[in-house]
Amino acid sequence: MERLHARYPFLEAAREAVATEAVDLATIVEQDGAVVERAAQRVSTALEDGEIGDPHRDPRTELLSYPVARVLVSLVDEGILIRKYARAESTAAFERFTADFEETVELKSVSSTGLDLDDLLEEFDIANAVRPVDDAYRIGVGRYLPLAAGLRDDRWRLVNRALSDGEVPIEEDELHTLLREAIRERIEEGLPFQVPDAIAASLEPEAAEIRDVLAELDLTREIDTVVPDLFPPCMKALLDDIQKGEHLPHHSRFAITAFLTSIGMSTDEIVELYRVNSSFGEEMTRYQTDHIGGETSPTEYSPPSCATMQSYGDCVNKDDLCERIPHPMAYYEKRIEQTDEDELEDWREGSEESAAGD
Numbered sequence: 311m312e313r314l315h316a317r318y319p320f321l322e323a324a325r326e327a328v329a330t331e332a333v334d335l336a337t338i339v340e341q342d343g344a345v346v347e348r349a350a351q352r353v354s355t356a357l358e359d360g361e362i363g364d365p366h367r368d369p370r371t372e373l374l375s376y377p378v379a380r381v382l383v384s385l386v387d388e389g390i391l392i393r394k395y396a397r398a399e400s401t402a403a404f405e406r407f408t409a410d411f412e413e414t415v416e417l418k419s420v421s422s423t424g425l426d427l428d429d430l431l432e433e434f435d436i437a438n439a440v441r442p443v444d445d446a447y448r449i450g451v452g453r454y455l456p457l458a459a460g461l462r463d464d465r466w467r468l469v470n471r472a473l474s475d476g477e478v479p480i481e482e483d484e485l486h487t488l489l490r491e492a493i494r495e496r497i498e499e500g501l502p503f504q505v506p507d508a509i510a511a512s513l514e515p516e517a518a519e520i521r522d523v524l525a526e527l528d529l530t531r532e533i534d535t536v537v538p539d540l541f542p543p544c545m546k547a548l549l550d551d552i553q554k555g556e557h558l559p560h561h562s563r564f565a566i567t568a569f570l571t572s573i574g575m576s577t578d579e580i581v582e583l584y585r586v587n588s589s590f591g592e593e594m595t596r597y598q599t600d601h602i603g604g605e606t607s608p609t610e611y612s613p614p615s616c617a618t619m620q621s622y623g624d625c626v627n628k629d630d631l632c633e634r635i636p637h638p639m640a641y642y643e644k645r646i647e648q649t650d651e652d653e654l655e656d657w658r659e660g661s662e663e664s665a666a667g668d
Contacts, residue, residue, distance in 0.1 A: 315327045317372075335377065335378070345374045349379040356395045357395075357520070362398050362399055382520060384501060388640055395501075404486065406425075407430060408486055411486075449480055452476075457488040457495075461491065540645035546627075547626050549566060559622075561622045561624070565619065581596055613637075614638075616632070
């Protein structure tokens, strides 16, 4: 197994190297602690820091940790984890291949552990769609559009590009970014997948630790959709209590407020929700909401995990999904993922239409 494969485990050649070795994954996860440890590090560090951690000094361990990491991601089976993991792996690859490209230019040859631009373009079947023009490139629009689809900056929109003869002009660094997106898509492709019971049992301790990391994460910037019918039962019950005018203990008030700020509701919107409550005080409600949402404090607070909700007695009306979910935000994301986009009616949009009608 070459060091190149360990550096770029998503390459087809790396997959073939693992297959050639006839590696039994079940045996690896049972007997090779170093591989499992590095795999767990890849996933947990991706969640916490957006990175995959330092590579293992042994190329074999580093390479084999990649398929085991994908198994762990599949076992946890959370959309946010899949996205963060794929993003972290592709970012690491981006840093490595851009460094390799510079080294190739400087040395006029490819090192044994490096990758050159032509190799990577061929790997993702982009070579025929890209051609150099002076100090930049042009790429066929058919290849450009899917690769740029996940990039949010307006400069990637086709309307902001000088499209000509079916080609889009791009700078060298932009070509590198598109390659990063191609890598991210390949890594994310096929996740999650069904894991054999024997392997799942062996990796359950590591999967449980990753679920714990996920439960403690601040997920506030991942969701900006308010659909009360999809709320986890605990948050739905707390919201019902507010609207019934019932008094909420401090921990319950914190939980529902942190949840609402985490799914994108503004302070004004939350204050309006509390207005019907018998214990409503606008100044205090606004202050507490701003503090929890990070407007007047250095921390943007996440809603409590399921374990904390249980300890406070706020975990009620549990359903089947609750049994597999470590955090109210994870529950809500899962419900949103399971619902057709056309059926997602944001509560705020309905409120705005009602206000306009009045």
